[in-house]
Every structure is written in C-alpha cells, then in structure tokens.
Amino acid sequence: MPNECVKELFARLESLSPTERTAILIAELAHDPETRSRVEELLATNDDLDDTAFAPFVDSPVSAADDGESPERVGPYRVVSMLGRGGMACVFRAVQEQPFHREVALKIIRPGLDTRGVLSRFDSARQALARLEHRNIATVLDADPFGPSWFSMSLVDGPPVTDYCEENALGFRDRLRLFVQICRGVQHAHTRGVLHRDLKPSNILVSHEDGEAVPKIIDFGVAKALGADASLGETKHTLDTQIVGTLEYMSPEQARVGNPDVDARSDVYALGVILYELLTGSVPIGGDEFRGLPLDDIQKLIQRTRPAKPSTRSHIGAPEDFDCVVLKSIEKLPDDRYENPKDLADDIDRYLQGLPLAIRPPTRMYVLQKFASRNKTLVAFVGVIFAALVLGLIGTSIGFYRESQAMVEVQARDRELERSLTKAQHLNAMLGDIFFGIRPERSGRDVTLREAIVEASQNLLRESSEPDFATASLSRSLMESLFTLGEFELSESMADHVVRWAEAHPERIEDDMLEQGLHRRGHARARQGQGELAEQDFLDAIRLADQAVGRTSSFRHVSRLSLAEWFSARARYDLALEHQLKALELVQELPGTAAANEAFIYSEIGRTHSQLGDRVAALEFADEGLRLLESVGSPDDLKLLSMQRTVALIAMDAADYERAAEILEANAPDTGEALGPESVAALYSTILLGSCRARLGVEPADDVLDEMLQAADTADRVSPPNMSLFLRAYAVNAMFTYGRVDQALVAMDEVVSRGAEAFGPTGDQALQLRAMFATELANAKLWEHATPKLDSLIADLKETRSEDDPFLARMVGLRASAP
Amino acid sequence: MNRLLTLVYDELRGLANARLSGLAPGQSLRPTDLVHEAYIKLVATDDRTWENRRHFINAAGMAMRSILVDRARARMTIKRGGDRQREPLHEDAAVFNRDPSEVIAMHEALEAFAQEDERAAQVVSLRIFLGMAESEIADLLGVTDRTIQRDWKYAKAWLATRMKGEAKISREMAG
Numbered sequence: 006m007p008n009e010c011v012k013e014l015f016a017r018l019e020s021l022s023p024t025e026r027t028a029i030l031i032a033e034l035a036h037d038p039e040t041r042s043r044v045e046e047l048l049a050t051n052d053d054l055d056d057t058a059f060a061p062f063v064d065s066p067v068s069a070a071d072d073g074e075s076p077e078r079v080g081p082y083r084v085v086s087m088l089g090r091g092g093m094a095c096v097f098r099a100v101q102e103q104p105f106h107r108e109v110a111l112k113i114i115r116p117g118l119d120t121r122g123v124l125s126r127f128d129s130a131r132q133a134l135a136r137l138e139h140r141n142i143a144t145v146l147d148a149d150p151f152g153p154s155w156f157s158m159s160l161v162d163g164p165p166v167t168d169y170c171e172e173n174a175l176g177f178r179d180r181l182r183l184f185v186q187i188c189r190g191v192q193h194a195h196t197r198g199v200l201h202r203d204l205k206p207s208n209i210l211v212s213h214e215d216g217e218a219v220p221k222i223i224d225f226g227v228a229k230a231l232g233a234d235a236s237l238g239e240t241k242h243t244l245d246t247q248i249v250g251t252l253e254y255m256s257p258e259q260a261r262v263g264n265p266d267v268d269a270r271s272d273v274y275a276l277g278v279i280l281y282e283l284l285t286g287s288v289p290i291g292g293d294e295f296r297g298l299p300l301d302d303i304q305k306l307i308q309r310t311r312p313a314k315p316s317t318r319s320h321i322g323a324p325e326d327f328d329c330v331v332l333k334s335i336e337k338l339p340d341d342r343y344e345n346p347k348d349l350a351d352d353i354d355r356y357l358q359g360l361p362l363a364i365r366p367p368t369r370m371y372v373l374q375k376f377a378s379r380n381k382t383l384v385a386f387v388g389v390i391f392a393a394l395v396l397g398l399i400g401t402s403i404g405f406y407r408e409s410q411a412m413v414e415v416q417a418r419d420r421e422l423e424r425s426l427t428k429a430q431h432l433n434a435m436l437g438d439i440f441f442g443i444r445p446e447r448s449g450r451d452v453t454l455r456e457a458i459v460e461a462s463q464n465l466l467r468e469s470s471e472p473d474f475a476t477a478s479l480s481r482s483l484m485e486s487l488f489t490l491g492e493f494e495l496s497e498s499m500a501d502h503v504v505r506w507a508e509a510h511p512e513r514i515e516d517d518m519l520e521q522g523l524h525r526r527g528h529a530r531a532r533q534g535q536g537e538l539a540e541q542d543f544l545d546a547i548r549l550a551d552q553a554v555g556r557t558s559s560f561r562h563v564s565r566l567s568l569a570e571w572f573s574a575r576a577r578y579d580l581a582l583e584h585q586l587k588a589l590e591l592v593q594e595l596p597g598t599a600a601a602n603e604a605f606i607y608s609e610i611g612r613t614h615s616q617l618g619d620r621v622a623a624l625e626f627a628d629e630g631l632r633l634l635e636s637v638g639s640p641d642d643l644k645l646l647s648m649q650r651t652v653a654l655i656a657m658d659a660a661d662y663e664r665a666a667e668i669l670e671a672n673a674p675d676t677g678e679a680l681g682p683e684s685v686a687a688l689y690s691t692i693l694l695g696s697c698r699a700r701l702g703v704e705p706a707d708d709v710l711d712e713m714l715q716a717a718d719t720a721d722r723v724s725p726p727n728m729s730l731f732l733r734a735y736a737v738n739a740m741f742t743y744g745r746v747d748q749a750l751v752a753m754d755e756v757v758s759r760g761a762e763a764f765g766p767t768g769d770q771a772l773q774l775r776a777m778f779a780t781e782l783a784n785a786k787l788w789e790h791a792t793p794k795l796d797s798l799i800a801d802l803k804e805t806r807s808e809d810d811p812f813l814a815r816m817v818g819l820r821a822s823a824p
Numbered sequence: 825m826n827r828l829l830t831l832v833y834d835e836l837r838g839l840a841n842a843r844l845s846g847l848a849p850g851q852s853l854r855p856t857d858l859v860h861e862a863y864i865k866l867v868a869t870d871d872r873t874w875e876n877r878r879h880f881i882n883a884a885g886m887a888m889r890s891i892l893v894d895r896a897r898a899r900m901t902i903k904r905g906g907d908r909q910r911e912p913l914h915e916d917a918a919v920f921n922r923d924p925s926e927v928i929a930m931h932e933a934l935e936a937f938a939q940e941d942e943r944a945a946q947v948v949s950l951r952i953f954l955g956m957a958e959s960e961i962a963d964l965l966g967v968t969d970r971t972i973q974r975d976w977k978y979a980k981a982w983l984a985t986r987m988k989g990e991a992k993i994s995r996e997m998a999g
Binding site: 008012015016019046047048050051054055056058059060 | 926930940941944948951952974977978980981982983984985987988
C-alpha cells in the first residue's frame with residue numbers, strides 16, 4: 006500500500022462531508038478495502054481530534070539563572086543569599102561592611118552571558134537607574150568601577166504589589182492610592198528619558214517607610230535609555246528576534262518582533278495591566294491562555310482579544326464607572342492610551358476626589374479620521390461648526406477687550422477666554438489631523454471649510470491690527486489650518502501676528518509659541534518664494550528652540566528639517582544633509598518620539614543622499630524609514646503609502662527595480678483604495694510600477710505600456726500639467742526601455758511641446774522634462790538622438806542657471822560621455 | 825552530521841539544564857531562541873550560510889527532543905517511586921505542560937511515523953519539540969506553507985490514530 010496514496014486521499018477528503026467522502030472512496034478504492042479502511046480510520050481520528058495533544062511540548066522559561074554557586078565577595082560587598090534571577094543578571098542580598106554596615110541588593114551580570122550586547126545593556130540599566138531619584142524607585146548606590154559587571158541598589162524588603170494587596174486585603178481606593186504612586190515613579194523615569202519596558206508586579210515591591218506602604222520599582226534591567234547622554238547613545242539593545250519583557254504585561258507594539266517603536270505609552274500599557282490585576286486578581290489577557298502556544302499565536306491573541314470590563318471580574322468591587330480608566334490604559338493602539346503615566350495617575354486622582362475624568366471616549370479621534378478619509382460631507386460639516394465657533398470667539402474676544410475697563414475683570418475674562426480657546430484649539434487640532442488624513446490632492450473640494458476659515462482669518466486681521474493674547478492664540482491655531490489649506494499669504498500674516506505678540510510679551514510665554522510662529526511664517530514665506538526671509542525665520546526658530554529652558558522644543562528638529570528642505574530646493578544638498586542628520590539625532594534623543602516622525606526623517610535623509618549620488622546610503626536610510634513605519638502603521642495609512650513611494654523611487658534610482666516593483670505592487674492598489682483610483686498618488690504609483698516592470702522586461706510589453714498610458718490619460722483629465730506630463734514622461738521612457746524607439750520618439754516630442762506650452766520654453770519644469778528624456782536616450786545609447794537634445798538643453802540651461810548649478814553640471818557630464 | 829549532533833546535544837543539554845528549570849510563570853522563551861543562542865555560540869562566528877543553519881536547526885530539533893524525552897523518562901521513574909531525593913518533581917513542572925508519558929508516547933509514535941513519512945514527522949518534531957511556527961518550518965525545509973499544513977494535518981491524524989491504538993493495547997495489557 007503506497008503511503009502517498011493514503012496521504013493524498015486524506016488531504017483531498019479531509020475537508021469534505023461524510024457523504025462526499027464515501028462517494029469518492031467507493032469510486033476510487035472499491036478494489037482496495039485495506040487502503041479505504043485506513044483512510045477512513047485517519048479521517049475519523051481527524052474529525053474528533055484533540056488539538057491540544059499537539060500543542061508544543063515546551064513552554065520553556067526565560068533563562069533562569071545559572072545553577073553555579075554564588076560569588077562570595079563582590080567589590081566592597083559580602084554576598085549573603087540570592088534574591089532573584091533575571092534574564093541578564095542575578096540579584097543577591099549582600100552586606101557592605103566598610104565604611105559602614107548596610108544591606109543592599111546587588112545585581113551581578115550572569116557569568117557566561119558577558120557578551121558585548123549584554124554588557125552594554127547592563128551598563129545602560131545601571132546608568133539609567135543612577136539618574137533616577139524618586140521615593141518609588143529603588144536607588145542605585147554604587148557600581149563596579151572597572152566596568153559594567155555589577156551595581157548595588159537599596160534593598161527593598163517586601164512582597165510584590167499584587168501579593169501585598171491581597172495579603173492585606175486592601176480595598177479599591179487603597180489599591181488605587183498605591184497604584185498612583187507607582188505611576189508617579191514611572192513618570193519620573195520617563196521625564197529622565199528612561200522607559201522601564203518590563204513593568205510587572207514582581208518588579209514592584211512594597212516596603213514600609215515610617216509605617217506607610219511605599220511601592221518601589223526595581224529592576225530597570227531592560228530599561229533602555231532614551232536620553233541624550235552620549236554614553237547611552239547609539240547602542241541598539243533589543244535584538245531583532247528577541248523579545249524583552251514578560252508577555253502578559255507587554256503592549257502589542259512591544260510584543261511585535263523587531264519593533265523599535267516602544268515609547269512611554271508601552272509602559273502605560275503595562276501599568277494598565279497591573280491596575281487590572283490589582284482590581285480583578287488576574288491579568289486581562291494571558292495567564293493560562295498563553296500556555297503552550299507559539300509566540301506568533303500569543304501575539305495574535307494579544308492583538309485580538311478585548312479584555313472584559315474590570316468591574317465584571319473584580320473581587321474587590323471595583324465600580325463600573327472606573328472601567329474606562331483601566332481600559333483606556335490597555336488599548337491596543339498606543340494613540341488611544343493615556344499619553345503618559347502622569348495623565349493616568351492624574352485621572353485616578355481626579356476619580357478619587359470625585360472629579361470628572363479627563364479622558365474622552367477612547368477611539369473617537371481614530372474613528373473620525375478613518376471616517377473623514379471616506380466622507381467629505383462630514384469633514385465639511387465639522388469645518389462649518391468650527392468656523393462658527395471661531396467667528397463667535399473672535400467676536401467675543403474683541404468685545405471683551407474693548408469693553409473691559411478694570412484689570413481684574415480683564416483677568417477673569419482672560420481665564421474664561423482661555424478655556425474657550427483651549428476648546429477651539431482642540432477642535433482645530435482635530436481638524437488639522439483630519440486635514441492631514443485627507444489632504445493629498447483633495448483639499449480643493451473642501452470649499453465650504455476653506456472659505457469659512459479664510460473669512461474668519463481675514464476678519465480677525467481686519468478687526469485687530471495690534472495683536473493681543475486672544476487673537477494671537479487664535480492666530481496660532483489658524484495659521485496652521487491656513488497653511489494646510491494652501492493659503493500661504495494669509496497663513497504668513499497670521500504667523501506674523503503670533504510672532505509680534507510673542508516677541509512683545511516674553512514674560513507670558515510658557516511654551517513654544519514663538520518658535521511655532523517663526524517656523525510657520527518661514528514655511529509660508531518659503532512657499533511664496535521668499536527664501537531668504539524663510540531661512541532667517543527657520544534659523545531664529547532653531548536658535549530659540551535650542552535655547553529653551555525647562556522644556557524640550559520640538560522645533561529643534563522640526564525647523565531644522567524645514568531649513569534642510571529649503572537648502573534642498575536650492576540644491577545645497579550637503580547643507581540639507583547636515584541639518585537632517587542633526588534633526589534625526591535630536592529626535593532619537595527625545596523620549597516618546599512617534600515612529601512616524603523618525604521614519605519621515607529617515608526617508609528625507611534617504612532622498613538627500615540620493616540627490617548627492619550616494620545610492621547605497623539613500624536606499625539604506627529610506628528602507629530603515631519604511632521599516633519603522635511599517636512596524637506601526639496600518640496599510641491604509643497615507644503616511645505609509647507615501648513613504649512606500651519614496652522608497653520605491655529611491656530604489657529605482659539605485660536601479661533596484663525588483664525591490665521597487667515589489668513595493669509598488671502593493672502600493673498602487675492600496676493607494677487607489679485609500680484615495681480613489683483617480684487620485685494623482687494612485688496614478689503616480691501605477692506609472693512607477695509600469696516603469697519598473699519595463700526595466701525588468703515584463704511581457705507582454707503592450708499590457709504594461711497600455712496601463713501606463715491609461716494612467717497618463719486619466720492624469721491629463723484630473724491633474725495639472727506639472728503632474729500629468731511627468732507621469733506621461735515615465736510612460737515614454739518605458740517605451741524606450743522596451744526598445745520601441747520610434748513610438749517613443751513621437752510620444753516624447755508631444756510631451757516636450759506640451760511642456761513648453763504649459764511652463765514656457767525655458768520654464769524650469771519644461772527643462773526638467775527635456776533632461777529626463779535626454780538622460781533616458783543617453784542611457785539607452787541612442788546617441789544620435791541624445792546628443793542634439795543635450796546640446797540644446799545645455800544651451801537653454803546656461804541661460805537660466807548659474808555656472809555651478811548641479812543640474813547643468815549633470816547634463817554637461819552626460820554630454821561628455823557621448824562617443 | 826553525527827559529530828554536529830553530538831556537539832549540539834551537549835551544548836543544548838547544558839543550556840537546558842541551566843535554563844529549563846525553576847521559571848516564574850508567564851516567563852517564556854521559545855526553545856528556538858535557545859537553539860539560536862547555541863547556534864551563535866557554536867557555529868555562527870563567521871559562517872552563516874543557510875545550508876548550515878538548516879542542518880543545525882534540524883540537529884537541534886533532534887537534540888531538544890532527546891533532552892525532553894530523557895527528562896520525561898526520568899520523571900516517569902520518579903513517579904514510580906524512584907530517586908526522589910536527587911530530582912524534585914516541581915523542578916521539571918515547567919518544562920512539560922503535560923504528562924511526561926505523553927511526551928514519550930509522542931516520541932515513540934513519531935519514530936514509527938518517520939519510517940513512513942520522514943518530512944511530515946520532521947514537521948511535527950520541529951513544531952512540538954522546538955515550538956517553531958508553521959512558516960518558520962516551511963522556510964527551514966524549503967517547501968511552501970501549504971505543504972507544511974498538509975503534512976501537519978496528516979501527521980496529526982496518523983499519530984493520534986496510532987497513539988489511540990497504543991493506549992488501547994496498554995489498557996488491555998494492564999486489564
């Protein structure tokens with residue numbers, strides 16, 4: 006009996022109904038009852054198979070300690086006994102005898118594990134802890150002077166916080182009070198740039214100080230310093246395939262393999278799980294459910310499972326109206342959680358005092374954004390409400406200032422106004438996000454919204470030529486919306502309003518208002534061709550941001566990026582790169598940076614490298630950016646889609662067409678889905694994909710070219726010539742690539758003459774189109790066509806460009822390579 | 825291959841003895857991670873070719889299986905009143921989330937199955953003794969996920985059928 010036959014039949018029949026099975030078995034195995042009964046036996050077993058019997062046998066521990074003997078004496082300490090074992094180190098109870106007697110917890114790196122990675126990780130932990138000084142964090146006392154092999158901490162004698170609460174049968178409110186202290190400790194570490202990354206009850210011990218229960222956070226063993234400290238700097242501690250931490254307490258984003266994007270909100274998640282456990286006696290997801298499952302499945306489980314409301318599982322009677330606080334802390338998406346432990350602690354404090362909670366329904370913003378990207382009417386509708394609110398505010402604020410006489414009254418109203426302003430700003434920030442989500446190629450349709458905001462802004466400027474607090478605050482939020490809407494001149498005026506007020510009232514500014522104003526004014530000016538003024542604004546913003554005391558201004562890197570953009574536009578790529586690299590450095594030092602921001606900088610650096618001709622570096626940086634973004638983004642995320650195109654372009658530039666095609670094959674349909682199949686972004690993606698296919702020699706060529714030309718035709722209809730002609734140029738180049746020279750030459754002449762018509766014969770974009778074709782011809786070694794085109798192009802370039810212009814230089818170089 | 829296996833076995837036994845004991849609940853690291861660690865230590869100083877990796881993980885899978893089976897046998901001995909002093913029961917509790925007799929039964933069924941369908945037996949071994957994921961196994965063996973799924977389903981039915989039979993025989997013998 007050939008086994009293959011049994012196996013094959015089993016595979017075919019396994020998913021069929023009994024009747025179908027019998028029919029096939031009778032038909033095919035009538036003559037072979039032995040095989041038939043074997044197959045039937047296997048199918049019967051399969052039908053009521055107990056899958057748990059086949060779960061992995063091993064559910065092995067993270068490196069418990071070596072069973073080797075404990076050291077007797079370490080530095081100035083005598084080791085007494087072992088307290089615990091972690092992945093990298095063992096912790097001992099030890100005694101110091103000189104210069105005075107004290108008991109400490111001594112953390113020693115495990116022998117045999119002293120690889121460079123572990124040593125440097127251990128060293129980070131030591132330095133991280135040494136920078137922390139908080140009642141709820143175990144203090145670092147001393148460290149190995151000869152390198153990172155041990156350090157000592159104050160000895161915390163007490164049970165894990167969960168055990169403590171159960172042993173002492175603490176009530177709901179007492180548990181919350183204890184928990185708030187833990188949050189404060191974690192927050193302290195965060196403000197020093199240290200994430201814990203491995204918060205769990207066994208890392209939070211409760212000791213007694215002066216009769217009071219004090220939770221102490223220990224074991225910053227996997228904490229990765231995020232801060233500026235050079236010695237902590239660049240080392241990437243978390244190996245790609247290695248997950249640090251304990252699964253039940255690990256946020257979904259942290260559990261993803263190879264994900265570097267772990268920020269304050271991952272610790273918030275862990276705190277949320279601990280809070281859940283304190284209130285219900287069990288973790289929200291995990292425990293026995295995780296037993297025996299492979300890691301992938303555990304991650305899926307974490308991702309999918311919605312935890313039960315704590316009030317329904319609570320053994321200490323946690324009330325229902327507190328559920329939202331717990332659930333918000335353990336939301337799957339970092340954006341939906343509390344920003345930081347402080348916000349969580351503050352909300353619990355408010356709850357304890359009977360005040361209303363600060364949190365809003367957890368995912369409204371997210372839902373709204375998603376919705377907005379599909380539903381124009383809603384966005385316009387929100388916009389109208391917003392505009393009405395702004396108009397109303399302007400009216401009242403101006404009214405207030407005119408009518409008020411007494412200073413006291415002004416101050417009282419100032420406060421009231423501030424509250425309304427905060428509301429307006431929230432709404433505006435929300436709109437800003439919506440805009441960001443829908444902006445590409447679509448804002449033109451938001452007529453109502455645009456008109457409303459423009460009108461509101463003009464009103465504001467007309468009514469108050471001299472800025473005051475209220476109008477400056479409003480201008481500050483309007484300048485951003487206006488800029489997003491492409492109203493650069495008005496945005497500049499608003500920004501100017503902000504800058505003038507902020508410069509006149511330095512004493513009243515507590516945040517980055519002035520930097521923001523300068524930054525936005527710079528941008529608006531750059532967009533209007535006032536480059537020199539823009540550069541000055543960016544430089545001023547950077548200077549102020551760098552000098553800011555008591556806060557870290559995001560304009561340190563944001564304005565540097567804008568400055569770099571300006572340099573890039575002037576083809577000063579070397580200067581651009583310098584500022585971009587500095588910006589990246591600053592962003593990486595910043596605690597809690599969103600991966601999207603960092604990813605964006607990577608891609609910008611990639612582009613600059615590409616311009617500088619370093620294609621390897623370009624692709625490396627761009628890929629890193631894409632990887633970062635993919636690790637957090639959803640596939641319909643517009644930022645991700647646009648980043649994919651950037652990387653594809655850079656890959657194409659580096660002649661890695663396979664990589665580019667691979668990206669674009671997903672990107673083109675995804676973009677069509679997200680923005681509509683006739684959006685320029687989707688057309689662009691389709692065209693780029695066609696180019697790559699042509700380069701890779703995909704056949705039939707007619708299909709590839711047809712698809713490209715169709716996209717170009719659509720682009721003619723829906724987008725301005727600066728877009729559509731470039732798209733068509735790609736299609737023409739693809740014809741060359743396929744060797745269809747005659748067809749290509751005709752199409753090329755058409756594009757060039759349409760370009761001259763649209764941009765003027767020596768218009769920048771007309772010249773760029775010609776350069777694109779000349780390059781293509783030269784690359785295809787069609788010198789008889791390339792040479793005359795290059796000559797006339799160079800002549801035109803010499804008229805409009807300076808002699809050291811890199812564009813001109815490139816064309817001259819190309820011409821020189823002609824035989 | 826045999827030399828490599830011995831080497832891997834020793835290394836893994838060392839690692840396993842050090843690590844596969846006395847864990848806190850909830851802490852988990854897949855044996856594959858142990859294997860990677862062993863691999864890095866033993867082989868991968870500068871030689872990271874795919875072929876070597878494949879051999880290595882195969883060997884590691886066998887090694888891990890022997891370790892677990894050895895331990896299961898040891899536990900069975902203890903259960904029957906053997907050497908209680910030297911190897912306390914709780915120490916191994918973590919390694920097996922099920923009865924050690926199951927481990928041995930599975931091991932023996934797999935030996936038999938390997939005679940009939942070597943690859944499918946390997947799939948099971950990698951999956952349940954090393955905790956590897958389907959796609960990892962597919963990569964390792966150089967076949968599609970679909971093939972692995974087919975092997976896996978068939979193997980489960982085959983093995984369960986056999987173990988059912990074995991259990992019946994042993995019940996009859998006991999009875």
